Amino acid sequence: METIKVNTTQHVDIDYPVAGLGERIAARMIDFGMLIAVLFLVAFVISVATLPKGNLIFIGLLVLYGIVFVFYHLIFEIFFNGQSPGKKLMKIKVISLDGGQAGIGQYFIRWLFRLVDFWLTGQIGGLLCVTLSEHKQRIGDLVAGTTVIKTIGRTTLEQIAFVPETEEYVPVFTNVHLLSDQEAELIHEVLTTYYKTAHYELVYAMADKIKARLGVNLPAGMHELDFLNTILKDYNQVTSAAQ
Template identity: 45%
Template sequence: MQTITVHTTQNIDIDYEIAGIGERILARIIDYAIFIAFYLILFFLVVSRMPKTVLIITIIIMVAVFAFYDLVCEITLNGQSVGKRVMKIRVISLNGNRPRFSQYLLRWLMRMVDFGITLNMGALLSALLTENGQRLGDLVAGTAMVKTHPRTKIDSLTFRPAADDYEPIFKEVAELHDEDVRLIGDVIHNYVKTHNAMVVYTMAQKIKDHLKISAVPSDMNDLQFLQAIIKDYTHISAMAEPYQ
C-alpha cells in the first residue's frame, strides 16, 4: 500500500493512501459514461429536431460542459467528480489544506498536456513514475489523488451518549468545525495503524492550545482526550440542530 504523508497547518503529519491507477481510470470511465449517456439521450430527444442554428449553439454548450466538468466538480465537490466520488478518491493539497481555486485551475489547465497533447500517456507515465502517483497537473499544482475511504467521516466519529442528560467535559468544543473533528479522527486512525503516539500528543496539545483548555482530568491520556473532544463535539452539535 503506497501512502503519502501530508504535513497539515496544525503541524500534524497525516498518512493518506494514494489512489491507484486502476481506480483513477475507472473514475474517468464513469465520468465519460455519464456524458455519453447524456449526449445520446439529448441527441435522440432534442438535437435531431432542432434548427441548425440552435443545434450549433447546443453543441457548443455541450462541449463547454465537457471541457469544464472536472474543474467545476472538483471546486464544488471538494476535489471530486462523480466518477471520483463513486471510486472513493479525491484531490488533496500537499500542504494539508483544502486545494485553492488556483490549484484546481492549474491542474485543469495541464489536462491539455496530460490527456490532450500526449494522448493520455503524459498522465499515465507521470502517475506511474512519480513517488506520490501524481500526474503532470498534480506536480504543477502541488496536489495528489488519494483514497477517501480511510478518511474519517463525521458519522463514523459519532459517540452517542447513553442518556440525554449527558454533560460534555469540554464545552469549548463549540468553537471547533467539522473539518477540525475530521482531522482529529484522522489522527486517531493514523495512531491505530502506525502506533505513532507522537501524532496523538501533538494533536492533543494543538487542541488544548486552540481551545485554551488548561484543566484535563488526571486519569485522561492524550488519546482519551481526543476521543472526549469528538464525543463532546458530537453531542453539542446534535443538541444545536433544530428539531424537524
Template identity: 50%
Template sequence: METITISTAQNVDIEYEVAGLGERIAARLIDLAGFAILYIVVLILMVAAQFSTSGNLSIILIILFAVIFIFYDLVCEMTMDGQSFGKKIMKIKVISLDGGQPTFGQYLMRWIFRIVDFGVMFGWGVVALVAVAVTEKHQRIGDKLAKTTLIKTVPRTKIDNVAFSFSLPEDYEPTFKEVLHLNDRDAELIYEVLTGYYTTGNPDLIYAMAAKTKTHIAVNIPAGMNELQFLETVMKDYKHVTANMNV
C-alpha cells in the first residue's frame, strides 16, 4: 500500500492511500466509455434529424456534445466532491494538499492544464502518466500547479460514520466535557488519525494529534491515561455530548 503524507490546515500530518496509475487509467477509460455511448446516441439522433423538419438539430447536437466533453471533468469534480463518474466507480478523488476539499481555483487549474497532460500534441496522456510516476506526491502537471493530488476515498472519514464507531453504555459519563469546543471536522480529523494508527501502527500521529487536541480543548491528560486512550476517550465524549445536544 503506497501512501502520501499531507499536512492539514490544523498542522497535523495525515497519511492517505494514494490512487494508483491503474485506478486512474481505469477511471479515465470509464469516463471515455460513457462519452462513446453518448456519441453513438448523438449520431443516431443526427440521422433521425435528417428526416425531420429541423435542419439545425444536428448542429445543436454537435455543439452540445462538444460542451459536455470539454467541461465534463471540471463540472463533475466541482459538484461531486472531487470525482467524475469514473473516479467515483474506482473510489478515488481529488484532494487539496492541505487535506481539504479543493477550491474552485484549484479545480479550474487542473482543468486548464488537461490540454498539456492529455492533449494530442503531448501524447494523449503520456505527459500525465510520466508526471504521476516521477513526482513525490504522484501529481500530473495540472495537479502540481493546483496543489492537488488523487487519493483513494476509503480512508476519508465523515462524521456520520464516526458516530457509529464508538459504542457507549447507556450510563456513560463523559470525561472531558470540554469536547464542546470541537466541531465535526475536528472530530473527523481525530478519527482519521486513530484509523491511521490502527492501520499503520505509527505512534507519531497519535502524539501530534493528542498534543493539539488537549491544547485546543484546554485539558490535561489524566495520570494513567496515554495519548491513544485520550483520543479514544475524546471521541466517545464527543459522541455522547453531541448526541445529547440533539435530543
C-alpha cells in the first residue's frame, strides 16, 4: 500500500495510506451519477409542471441545478471534512499535506483547478498527474498543498482490542494500573476513530490527557499514536496478570 509521510504541526511524521487512481475514479463516477440523478429529477419536475408560470419554474430549476453542478465538490469538501458523497462511499478524503484538515482556501484552489484537471484537458490532465505524481496528486492538489488519503486504517481494529499480551510481554509504563476501565475504553474508542477517519487531533488530545494522568513523558522516538497503543497493550497485560 502506497503511503505519504507528512510532518504534522506537532513535528511528528505520520504515514497516511494514499488513495489510488481507481478509488478516485470510482468516487468521481459516483458523484457524477448523483448529479445525473438530480438532473433527471429536475427534468421530471419540469415535465409535470403545469402551472401558468411553468417557464419561470423551468428557468429557476435549471439555474438551481447549474449552481449545484458547478459548486458540488467545493460545498461538500468544505462542509463535510474533505469528502463528497462519492469519496465518503469509497472511504477516501482530502487532507492538507501537514496532516490536518484542509482549509477553505485549499478546497477552493482544488475546486478552481478542476478546470485544468478535467474540463480544459478532457479529463486527461488530472488522471495523468495522479498517475505520475509521487503522492497521487492531481494538479489542483499540487497547487493547493493537499492530497487524497484512505480513511481505512492500515492497522486492523483487532490489534487494539482488549486482548491480553503474551506472557513474555514487558509493559513499558508500569503505572497503567492507575487507569480505570472507562479510561482504557476511551483510549480504545479514540484509536478506533483514528483508524477509521485519520483524525490525528483526537490522538494528540487523548495522549496529553493520559500523560498528565500517569505523570509520564513520551520516550525518545515514540509519537502519540504509538504511545496510546502501548498504553493499551500495557493495560491489557497488567490487568490480565492481576486477575
